[in-house]
Structure formats: C-alpha cells, structure tokens
Amino acid sequence: MTDTQNANASDQEDYRHCEEYFNDVSAPLAFDETISNVQLFIGKCAPNQRTVLITSGATMVPIEQNTVNYIDNFSTGARGAASAEYFLENGYQVIFLHRNTSIKPYERLIPSALKVLEVGSAACCFSTVKVKADQFVKVRGVLEQAAKYTPSLFLLPYESLGEYMWFLRGISIELQQILGSRAMIYSAGAVADFYVLQRDMPEHKLHSDVEPTIKLSLTPKMLLPLSNKWAPDCYVVSFKLETDPSILIDRAKKALMTYHHNMVVANILATRRKTVTLVESTGKVIQIDNPNQANDIELLIVKVLEERHGEYIKRS
Ligand code: PMT
16 A cells, blocks of 8 residues: 555544544534524624634543543643634634633633622623722723624633534534635644543443543544545644653644644643744744743734735635
8 A cells, every 4th residue: 555545544544533423422402503603603704804713721521421520631721812812803703612611811811809700799791700890990901802802702612522522513614614714723722632432431420439440532633524524725723732842843743744734833831831833734834932921922823823824815
C-alpha cells in the first residue's frame, strides 16, 4: 500500500469511529430545538459579516448512567471567553459553545465581590450576572459592552462530552450550509481523550467498598469529519496544548497534516497567557508574545485570525 492509500484507510477508520460514537451516545435534550435556534441566529449574519463558533472549557465524562461520579479535564474557559469578546469587537457574530461552569465573556471582567446572584437585589443584569446597585458605576463600561454585543452573541452551554460532540457536529453543519467560508470554527475547548461507552457503564453509582474497574475507550478525533465532511468550506482553527515545549510545533504540524484544516494555535500549559505559536497549513509559523499580561493575548490572536480568515474568504 502507498502512503496515500494508508492515509485514506486510516481516515476511513477514523470516520467510522466518529459515527460509532454518535450511535453510542444519545443526543442532548431539546437538540433539534437548539439547532433551530442556532440556524435562526446564523441566518441573521449580514452579507458582509462573518460568524465564528468558539468551543470553550472542558468536557465532563460520566462513568455511571445515573451520574454521581465523572472524569473531568483541565480548562478554565478564559481563552474562549476573552476570544469571544475580541471577535465581537471585530464585527463577528459569535456562537459560544461552552462548558456550563466555565468562564463567560464579559462576566469574567466583573470582580466576584461585586456580583450578587439573588434576583431583586440588583441594579443591572446581563447574561446570568447581577451587579450590586451601589457598585454599578465601577463596571459600567463592561456592562455597556456586554449590552452592545448581546444581540451578536449566542451562548450555548454543555456539560458532558456527548453534549459537546452533538452540538459541535450540529452547528458545524449549519455553518457550512448557511455561510460556508464566511464561518470560522475556533476549537479552543479541551476535549476529553477518553470516555466510557454506554455498554461499559454501570447503571447505578459505584460503591466505595469494592475497587471499581472503569473501562475507558478512546474519544474519536472529531477534527477529521469536522474539517472534511461537516464544514469543509469553513475556516477551521484547532488548538494544541502540551506541557513539553520541545514537541509542541511538531505536534501542531502533525495535526494539520492529519486533519487537513487551516491553522493550529499551539500553546504550553504554563505559558499560555504569555506566548502562543500560530502554525498555518501553508507551513508559515507566527509566534505571538504578550509580555504584559495585564493585556489579553487573545486580542493579538484574534487580530491575526481575522486577517487570515479575510484572505481565505477572498480566495474561496
Ligand atoms: O481554558 P484556558 O484555561 O484559558 O486554557 C486554554 C486552553 C489551554 C484549554 C486552550 O488554549 C487549548 O489549548 N485548548 C485545546 C486543548 C486540548 O485539549 O487539545 P487536544 O490536543 O486534546 O486537542 C486538539 C484539538 O482537537 C483541540 O482543538 C480540540 O478541541 C480538538 N479535539 C480534541 C479531541 C477530540 N476528540 N476532538 C477534537 O476535535
């Protein structure tokens, strides 16, 4: 077999693996209704405007059917939330597919001491946050920004890996059909590498008097169908997170060769707020440094992506 035939055979195997995943995990509640709302939102994109789907936060993997215990992975959601704000400022519509507990756009800029959660004691409200009446003036600017951009922001929370996967597929297909190259998929979420198949999951809570056996299966790499079947015309950006700097760029290049998408944002866990490297499918590598961490590095990342996406739209 030639290298190309080998690659094709391995791609087919990966596609099959993804299909099996969707056969094993049921769709989230009200999935069709949510996708209809997403469709309406995308349909509002003006002819000269663009839409970005941002994935943000970690994914929870249940290990029991009636879930008490679960496996989780790392991500605060700060990258996704800050990026959403800068995409909005650059004129994009934003679909923010985020873990329900992770950081949200604008909300992240309000110090927790100023927030109140009880209804009735607040002077102002946006999204899920209410601010104490006597503190309103301190966060007025943030609240005004949030109010300005709310019509262009679709917040879609998920909790489990399964919900994340179903929404990722459903929304990507809509973006492809409605906008094609005018849509970007910015996959900053930290997706679990392992999950428990339905048939390997006990119905009830595991008990601590017996040492449990948990059978983990590999999560299929959704970037392959995402970039090649669900949204082949959209501009697709994935992220690569490593802890060892010596392998980072090679891993990013390998991801581009495997999934055939447009850009990888490569970052190291410990320095991810200070430096990232953008690796393009053309082979170009751009390092972005942000020595002053009082500023968000996402401002600089989004600036480059907005430009690259513009060139991509022109070419297509
Ligand atoms: O949230 P913060 O605390 O601000 O941190 C930001 C971040 C470090 C989480 C972010 O910058 C980042 O690097 N996100 C990707 C982390 C990750 O899990 O990488 P990965 O190597 O597992 O996945 C690579 C890419 O494939 C990712 O874009 C991921 O969304 C996608 N993926 C992964 C697994 C899978 N089954 N399907 C996928 O599509």
